[in-house]
Amino acid sequence: MDKKIEIFDTTLRDGEQVPGCKLNTSEKIEIALQLELLGVDIIEAGFPVSSPGDFQSVMEIGKALSTPVVCALSRAVKKDIEIAAQALKTARRPRIHTGIGTSDVHIRYKFNSTPEKIMERAVQAVKYAKSFVEEVEFYAEDAGRTDNEFLAHICQEVIKSGASVLNIPDTTGYCLPEEYGEKIRYLKENVDGIHKAVISTHCHNDLGMASANSLAGVINGAQQVECTINGLGERAGNTALEEIVMIFRQHRSLGFYTAIKPELLCPTSWLISECTKMPVQANKAIVGANAFAHSSGIHQDGLIKKRETYEIISPEEVGMKGSSIILTARSGRSALAYRCQKIGYSLSKKHLDTLYPIFLEYADQKKEILDKDLITILKTTNFASLTNLQTHGKQSI
Structure with missing residues (x-):
């Protein structure tokens, strides 16, 4: 039997972090409604603590949507989590997405901390988020460069604390597809209680391998893909939603499917390009002007x-x-x-x-x-x- 892969769209959060891209609340609502029509399962509506505008947008999107999970990002900081929870009060299906950097370079230079303290912060953040909402997703930032044994340990502890989704980001787009796939497989095989959580991919495109890495992650057991329309996102962007969805459709022998309505991919791409003022490169796969x-x-x-x-x-x-x-x-x-x-x-x-x-x-x-x-x-x-x-x-x- 084919396996459904959840599509987590972060165009309104990670996608909006592109320099020069700024969406107002009405534009974000228009895009969110289009994403709902497209068939997206989870919409990351914003990072509420970052600005009053983002807080308002998350609230309004929560009111507007009926079907998708509405997700808000937070750091592993109490204030972030509290504000995310407030912004999500209007959502029918709220999710708090909280986490912390787990690689040696993040622990040492970003946090000036130790693995033990990072573990403690991760557990506390998940527990606190869980006191506000039923669905808590934990992200291990820079998981792509995180030691697998430590990553497995922290995933195990946050599952115990109430996380139902584990986001394993290749934050810098560093991993090779085989390497990223092995990381997902390692977690599937070495984390106690992994059956209680959904593993999610979140791959960046710094070396042009975001979609390939997401595919490798799914083949090795991930059940959710985090992506953006047109591949928008920090630096070189994220996994492009249209690419991963059509890979699954073209390679049906893999046994994966999504709820995405493919005939809406190009109209959604055009809408987001217009709203963000970010042109789609002509040779962009699936939605580019020269694709056909x-x-x-x-x-x-x-x-x-x-x-x-x-x-x-x-x-x-x-x-x-x-x-x-x-x-x-x-x-x-x-x-x-x-x-x-x-x-x-x-x-x-x-x-x-x-x-x-x-x-x-x-x-x-x-x-x-x-x-x-x-x-x-x-x-x-x-x-x-x-x-x-x-x-x-x-x-x-």
Whole structure:
């Protein structure tokens, strides 16, 4: 039987930490409602102690949402936890997400502390959070560089203290997929009471391996993935929600599924890009403008004959209108004929052979040949009378 993986979206918290990205409360509510529609299981609405605006946003999101768990971040600090609990009072399904750094570098240089004191703070924070809400998630910051034995020990103690979710972040994006997967497997095999808790991945993309690491974590026993739309997040970003979801859908043999509605992935991406003023890079997987665009003649010919030759995902499946055949100097005859047909003109092989060299001359001068350029080329070369093209419908040249 396939196993459901919970999707924890932190676009409104980790995603908003991108320099230059600032969302107001109304924008956050709009995004949260879209994430609910998308099928996200848990929404991390903010870090309430960080500002009055964040506190207000968490409260308003709690009021607005019906289905997802609403999560608020806190440090392992009493005041943080108290304020998070206050902000979550409006939520139907509240969760406090509290934790502390566990790697040697964090313990020594960030906290100027000892493993024993960090352990004590972690346990106290979870117990205190548990006094306010039923669901408490513990994060072991920089778990990716934390000694596995110490990590297992601290996970064991916070489970005893009431944590029902264990977040194992690769905070600096340091781990290799095999290494991160082994870490999750180690916890599954060495933490007493691990069956009482959900293991969650939270991977950063500093070395471009966030999605690969999240996948490795799930394969080795994690049941929740923390991610953001468009991969937004600190520094190089986080695991992109759209990537991990579509990996599961494309590789069904892995036996994982989510509640995400894939046809809403691109509309959600566009909304968040608009609200955050963070453009999506053209070659971004799944949701980028070029994700289903083809300019190589070899690729175009294959795609025209059979879409699956060069597309493993149907663009409509993720909310795109369709594939794009981009005419450039690298395009072949089949792409030229295809695009001419799209604007209403069917070329014979003889005319195509004559037209193609002329098309290449134009294409060498421009990066991309648009429909209006095609009409100009056809007019200039006297292949057709294109007067009132829009009203004449399909023509034969």
